[in-house]
Amino acid sequence: MGAQVETLKHLSEEYRELNGTHIEILDEPPSALEFSRLIHKSRPVVIKGYKPVNAANLWTNEYLANKLGEQEISIAVTPNGQADAVTQGPNGQLYFVEPLVEKMTMSAFLSHISEGEYHPATTDVCYLQSQNGNLFSSDYFHGNANDCPSEFEPLRSDILSEITWCSDALGRSPDAVNIWIGDSRSITSIHSDPYENIYTVIRGAKYFTLLPPTDSWSLRERSYPHAIYTRSESTADLQITPSNAPAVRWSSITEPHVPGRLPPEIQPIHVTLYPGDTLYLPVGWWHHVRQAKELTVALNWWYDAEMQGMSWVWLNFLRGSRDVPPGN
Amino acid sequence: MGAQVETLKHLSEEYRELNGTHIEILDEPPSALEFSRLIHKSRPVVIKGYKPVNAANLWTNEYLANKLGEQEISIAVTPNGQADAVTQGPNGQLYFVEPLVEKMTMSAFLSHISEGEYHPATTDVCYLQSQNGNLFSSDYFHGNANDCPSEFEPLRSDILSEITWCSDALGRSPDAVNIWIGDSRSITSIHSDPYENIYTVIRGAKYFTLLPPTDSWSLRERSYPHAIYTRSESTADLQITPSNAPAVRWSSITEPHVPGRLPPEIQPIHVTLYPGDTLYLPVGWWHHVRQAKELTVALNWWYDAEMQGMSWVWLNFLRGSRDVPPGN
Numbered sequence: 001m002g003a004q005v006e007t008l009k010h011l012s013e014e015y016r017e018l019n020g021t022h023i024e025i026l027d028e029p030p031s032a033l034e035f036s037r038l039i040h041k042s043r044p045v046v047i048k049g050y051k052p053v054n055a056a057n058l059w060t061n062e063y064l065a066n067k068l069g070e071q072e073i074s075i076a077v078t079p080n081g082q083a084d085a086v087t088q089g090p091n092g093q094l095y096f097v098e099p100l101v102e103k104m105t106m107s108a109f110l111s112h113i114s115e116g117e118y119h120p121a122t123t124d125v126c127y128l129q130s131q132n133g134n135l136f137s138s139d140y141f142h143g144n145a146n147d148c149p150s151e152f153e154p155l156r157s158d159i160l161s162e163i164t165w166c167s168d169a170l171g172r173s174p175d176a177v178n179i180w181i182g183d184s185r186s187i188t189s190i191h192s193d194p195y196e197n198i199y200t201v202i203r204g205a206k207y208f209t210l211l212p213p214t215d216s217w218s219l220r221e222r223s224y225p226h227a228i229y230t231r232s233e234s235t236a237d238l239q240i241t242p243s244n245a246p247a248v249r250w251s252s253i254t255e256p257h258v259p260g261r262l263p264p265e266i267q268p269i270h271v272t273l274y275p276g277d278t279l280y281l282p283v284g285w286w287h288h289v290r291q292a293k294e295l296t297v298a299l300n301w302w303y304d305a306e307m308q309g310m311s312w313v314w315l316n317f318l319r320g321s322r323d324v325p326p327g328n
Numbered sequence: 329m330g331a332q333v334e335t336l337k338h339l340s341e342e343y344r345e346l347n348g349t350h351i352e353i354l355d356e357p358p359s360a361l362e363f364s365r366l367i368h369k370s371r372p373v374v375i376k377g378y379k380p381v382n383a384a385n386l387w388t389n390e391y392l393a394n395k396l397g398e399q400e401i402s403i404a405v406t407p408n409g410q411a412d413a414v415t416q417g418p419n420g421q422l423y424f425v426e427p428l429v430e431k432m433t434m435s436a437f438l439s440h441i442s443e444g445e446y447h448p449a450t451t452d453v454c455y456l457q458s459q460n461g462n463l464f465s466s467d468y469f470h471g472n473a474n475d476c477p478s479e480f481e482p483l484r485s486d487i488l489s490e491i492t493w494c495s496d497a498l499g500r501s502p503d504a505v506n507i508w509i510g511d512s513r514s515i516t517s518i519h520s521d522p523y524e525n526i527y528t529v530i531r532g533a534k535y536f537t538l539l540p541p542t543d544s545w546s547l548r549e550r551s552y553p554h555a556i557y558t559r560s561e562s563t564a565d566l567q568i569t570p571s572n573a574p575a576v577r578w579s580s581i582t583e584p585h586v587p588g589r590l591p592p593e594i595q596p597i598h599v600t601l602y603p604g605d606t607l608y609l610p611v612g613w614w615h616h617v618r619q620a621k622e623l624t625v626a627l628n629w630w631y632d633a634e635m636q637g638m639s640w641v642w643l644n645f646l647r648g649s650r651d652v653p654p655g656n
Contacts, residue, residue, distance in 0.1 A: 042637045314642060
């Protein structure tokens with residue numbers, strides 16, 4: 001089915017007229033019932049003063065390095081800080097490129113971020129963004145919790161595995177809980193997730209650029225061949241290596257936060273999160289994420305979205321045609 | 329904007345595939361939090377064993393007649409039991425016809441329903457369906473409760489003005505609470521309301537035929553000139569009298585409960601409510617309502633729907649083109 005772009009533009013306009021571009025800020029965490037109403041509205045909300053981490057100022061570089069010791073952790077490495085992003089390959093072709101994942105200790109990772117010590121000869125950018133439930137995975141909640149190792153196991157006792165008011169509102173446990181550590185060199189390209197997302201900042205700052213699902217049409221999704229960064233055996237440089245994985249549908253707008261990159265009628269919502277700030281990012285909302293210059297530590301809890309009712313049908317519809325043209 | 333019927337059919341099919349045509353039955357009233365989740369799903373639910381009326385078996389004909397005494401109440405009178413319905417006028421033209429509203433005592437009304445004593449010479453059908461917050465109106469909840477008379481004031485103390493779990497889930501009081509009394513001669517044509525609706529049966533039975541908002545396209549809405557039943561001064565017969573009110577957009581399907589009247593892919597949900605059964609009918613759901621042969625008494629609580637978020641945009645979109653062709 002090819003939904004007409006004119007129809008999608010019209011819905012986008014109606015949505016904007018009805019909802020504006022402001023977002024609500026709560027001075028304290030909502031009750032489960034209040035949060036359930038917010039989920040129904042499906043608008044982003046910033047929550048102040050919620051502390052899902054035990055003594056957040058505990059997480060100094062020294063503490064993190066000591067706590068994890070010799071444990072190797074998975075780090076995304078790219079030459080430009082753009083993991084999971086559309087990038088031009090050496091042949092001029094645009095690819096959706098996944099990062100190289102390398103294992104290192106927390107200590108080595110933090111030294112690299114702080115002082116560029118990882119591969120001193122290169123400008124490789126490291127980002128802890130494994131996002132596979134690296135703290136608590138679906139199996140942890142739904143299977144045998146004792147049988148779910150985590151690279152970050154020693155940090156588990158510092159954080160809440162569940163956001164009580166969110167779990168109670170949705171009537172389920174999270175699907176994944178992740179820790180993210182990086183700095184301004186790492187950028188997350190604009191995308192949407194099939195999850196309700198609770199995102200909290202522990203150190204540094206995160207800059208979100210948000211668009212509602214009704215603005216999907218403006219992101220001009222295209223189909224890109226899949227590639228991955230690999231390290232050259234001879235030069236140790238990172239290089240884009242096409243893979244056999246299926247092509248990836250992704251937005252062709254790489255800098256939606258820069259004025260003029262989106263159609264003039266689109267009004268992205270800009271949200272900055274500082275330590276102690278928590279963002280509720282509803283299912284299907286598009287987000288582009290940058291970080292402060294200083295080391296930025298964040299956590300997120302992903303919850304499966306409600307599949308019954310209309311939400312899922314709408315989100316699919318708003319993505320437009322199932323067949324998108326190739327990117328070039 | 330003319331949303332393509334093919335697009336609407338596709339959404340209708342996707343919705344049906346994802347949600348099926350069953351509805352949930354709860355053995356006891358939900359908590360506010362559970363109900364908030366149900367509102368988010370926006371699927372009809374039948375709730376057993378909820379008693380928003382004090383001693384429902386109190387409401388015998390005798391009790392109702394005695395309680396209301398000489399108070400005159402507003403009764404919809406039609407020749408065919410179809411108030412607010414598309415009906416052919418004497419000139420062959422189809423009209424959207426509103427009932428004649430006549431005032432009578434509860435005793436006279438009940439006698440007419442039970443024994444046809446109202447206008448013995450005619451077959452006029454009487455239905456208590458004033459649906460203007462006849463028990464508790466918006467002003468009652470939002471203004472000065474003492475300054476809101478009701479034709480049914482003596483019955484107020486028998487019922488709950490608010491459904492606690494619904495008010496708490498939505499964070500607001502009802503917009504209107506209504507009492508309905510009729511029998512199988514009165515039928516409500518298929519329509520949808522901009523309200524979340526809690527509907528409970530006290531006596532008799534109600535037969536609902538339900539369609540989700542995604543099936544709007546199948547109801548073939550048309551534009552009908554407005555008319556009202558008036559009583560002839562000479563013969564006392566009811567006659568269709570065109571009015572100057574704007575044309576009314578209404579479904580041209582008058583018997584959606586009869587097999588074969590809707591397109592074959594549409595699968596209406598049939599729900600029968602007996603005394604003690606309560607239906608949650610979500611905003612925008614289409615409903616056609618019939619009643620048992622015996623006297624049927626029901627109550628409903630309308631709550632304003634959430635206007636923020638996407639629901640309202642979708643409901644408008646699913647109605648299709650703003651300009652519908654004239655009915656004939």
